[in-house]
Structures are given as C-alpha cells and as structure tokens.
Amino acid sequence: MSDTTLERAGAAPMRRGFPLSAYLICAGGIVWREALRFIHQRERFVSALVRPLLWLFIFAAGFRQVLGVSIIAPYQTYILYEVYIAPGLVGMILLFNGMQSSLSMVYDRETGTMKTLLVSPLPRWFLLVSKLFAGVAVGVVQVYVFFVIAWFWEVQPDWLGYLTALPAILLAGLMLGALGMLLSSLVQQLENFAGVMNFVIFPMYFASSALYPLWRIQESSPLLYTICQFNPFTHAVELIRFALYQRFNGDAFVIVLGCTVLFLAGAIIAYDPARGLISRKRQQ
C-alpha cells in the first residue's frame, strides 16, 4: 500500500503520551460501564439492600433487649442497638460490594471481557484504580439508599453527619474494593469464589466491632478481642461510626488508609504482566 493511501486514511503519526483529558475520559468510561452493569442487574441492587435491612429490621430488633450498649464514643448518650449496628451494616454493604466487584473481575477474566480493559494503552495501575473507584461509586449509592430507609427505623444521626461520613465511606469502600481486587487476582476460577465468602467475608464481618462493641468482646474472649483489633474491617466500621457523628478517629483513619495502599499495591503488582501473579499462573 502506498504512502498516499496511508495519508488519505488519516494515518498521520500520533503524538507521544496521553493528555489529561484521555485519562479522565477513560476513568469516566469505566465508571459509566460499572453503573450500566449495576442498573442492568437490578437484583444485585435489591439484594445489596435487603441484606443489611434484614439485619436492621430482624436481628437488631431481636437483640435490642439482649445486648445493652453503654455510653461509648462517639455516642454521648444511651443508644438503641439499631443505631449501634448501622455503621457496621454500612461496612457490610461496602464489604459485599467490594467482593461483588472482585467476583465480577473474575467473571470478566473467565469470559474474556477483562482483556478489553487490559489492552488499553493507559497505564494498568490507572485502569485498576479507575475500576476500583467505579465499584466504590456504586457502593456509595447503595449506602445512602440504606441511610434513607434506616432513618425511618430510628437511625437518625445529625444531617451534617451524612456529609462528614462520606469521606470515611469512600475510604472504607476503597480499602474493601482493593482487597477484593487483590483476591480476584488470587482466585483462578469462578467456582473457587465460594471460598472467599467463607474465609474472608464472614470472618471479617463477625470478628469486628460491626455487631458488638469491642469492650463486650474483650469481656467474653480476649483472643477474639485481639483478632478484632487486627481486623481492618473493625477500623473501617469505627471510622464510619465516628464520621457519622462528626468525629474523627485518627487511629482508624491511619489503619484504613495504610491497608488501602497495601491492598491496592498488591493488586497492581498482581495484575502487572511483568511481575504479576496472573500472568505467572497462566504461564506455568
């Protein structure tokens, strides 16, 4: 084919590098696709809401009389058990959402749609971070719909609390999403994902301060108390709990931020073709 043909077809040499707008468009496209998938999977939205609402309506009602919650920070008075577990249920939504995103990545890898993402010319770390933000954006929508319903169930923090909780919810969502992403690189097949439920989600949720205050756990089992303290989910829940009442929990913030960086770095390394676990597993 002649050079003339190439010129006619608009095949002029490309400039090197990508402008900032290309990054923004790419990230926007990834978020948009995640939102479309979420809208198309209405049952996912419903189940994401039904799960915490069942805990709020049934579990909390049953345990209200059994579990007394004394005055602990950030609360300044006695509170209902429903009020206590609300931040934990927000954490539950984010935890399941993170794992759902991870499951979706394993599914995309099996069906081949992941290849479309990975052959993008933009840096792979950027693609993964965009994917992570897309998943968290979907999770945040679920959390605020939950807040609206919970408000009618006497979970009524100050209006400003809903605003101050947002950064905490985002950071907790990023940490749990990054963990899910890291797990997706370790899980080879979709069938193996049931193990993630048993060995990650349930232990993380139950061995935390989501359902019971840590001082209560310490009274009954010092070992479980220590495990809860090492569980990053505990700190994610506490970060949200404090933020919802316009308080800042510095320890929880540092731990959640550190875990986010750690999990995300692990996921980026795992998905890097030069160093990653995924290519190595396939190449073995």
Add this chain to the structure above:
Amino acid sequence: MQDGTLNHPEASRTPALSVERVSHSYGQRKALDEVSFTVPQGSFTALLGPNGAGKSTLFSLITRLFNVRHGAIQILGFDLNDEPGEALRRLGVVFQARTLDLDLSISQNLIYHAALHGLPASAAKKRIGEILATSELHSRLKEKARNLSGGQLRSIEIVRAFMHRPRLILLDEPTVGLDVRSRAAILTEVRRLVRDEGVSVLWATHLIDEIDQDDRVVVLHQGAVRAEGLVQQIVEAERAKSIGDAFTRLTGISTGGLEEVRA
C-alpha cells in the same frame, strides 16, 4: 514534524510489527521458540498454523497480556516492554474468544472501548457512523449485544478494533465457529477496512482458503516460524503447487487435516 512527533518511528518505513527472537514457555513446555517475523506497514499478513502452533500465545505476548521475557516485540517501532502505552495505542485486537459485554448495547460496548483509549463519547459516535455507514448493523446499535448472531458479534468486535484508528490490527482466528457465509463476509469486510483505513493486519488462521494470492504469510508450526513471505515466494521456495501444498511440505500436515481440525 514537530514536538511530540519528532523522530517518530512511524515516519519511516518501520514495520508495523516486529517480532524478534521471541520465546515463551508454559513451565517445561516451550510454546514459542525464537520466533522472528515482521508485518510491513499496509500489508495483510496471515499467520498460518494448526491449532497448538503457538498463535494465541504469540497474540497474548503482542497484546501484553503476557510479559515478553525472551526476545523483543515492537509495534511501529515502539518496544512493548519499554513503551507499552505508545505501542498499545497503535494496536487494535480481535481476540479468538468473544469479549463483548453481552449485557450492554452494541453502541455502549463501542463507546466503552473508545473511552478506554481516551476517546470521548461524541467522537466515538461519529466514528461508529463512519465505520458502520453502509452496514445493516447501524440500525441495531441500541440492541443488546446478546441479541446478535455469532457472525454479527464478530463484526462488531472488528468494528471495535478499528474505533481508535489503530495502525495495526491483530485478529486471532476471527472466523472460528462461523458458517461459510459469515466467514466470507467477515474476511471481505476486514479487507475493505484495511484498504479504506490503510492499516496493517496480522490475521491468525488455520484455514488455507482464507489466504489470498497477494497476502504475506508467516507459517508457524510447533512454536517456530517455518516460512515467511508473499504467497508466491513461499510456493516457489517449496517448489509446491499451491500455498496449501507448501504448507504440507513445511509442516507435514495435510490441508485436509486442517479442515478436519476446523470441523
């Protein structure tokens, strides 16, 4: 030429694709052994080999799904390991397995792909109009991908590969699983796009009848390149009657055997 395009490899007659002494192993099994060949700019090159020859492994390396550990791959002069972004932005790919999101519409799939290459939705829609102007699929853009037939899905994947105006297109056995009519339509469409868009193509296949007399051919067998050149050159070098005959002489596999593989 100015600033960003200064000393650009594309300005010269640099090959669209250069594969130099690439080897790749799965554990102890060697899938590719010192593979070297080039795809000149503006050419239609067929990568001909039976199943298991190493074609898909090679594609995984060229698309950077696998890391190139031994040897080097350059796309329009950009080394895949050193400048992956520059190399990949010039590349369009049609994978052997379907990679469209079946829950999204055709249009949404194409716009998503464009976004991954930094193209805004408005530019993507304009581009879709350009490529599909004469296609019946243009009226079905809002339909979900799962409503399309296998051949139509493949056509959309080919359109998708052209969306960001790449300079090199890789197609990994794009006609596998399609009926004869769809196969012919896909091949004609790709040749038309190659002509109109002025891109280079590497078309992996195990089907002799997909090769034209004017094509370049790279014969890959058991992870090694057995021959490279224009059809006529390979036929003459092997003193064969046809490219099918030359293929048999090079690999020991009859073209009838290839048809059996396809069946």
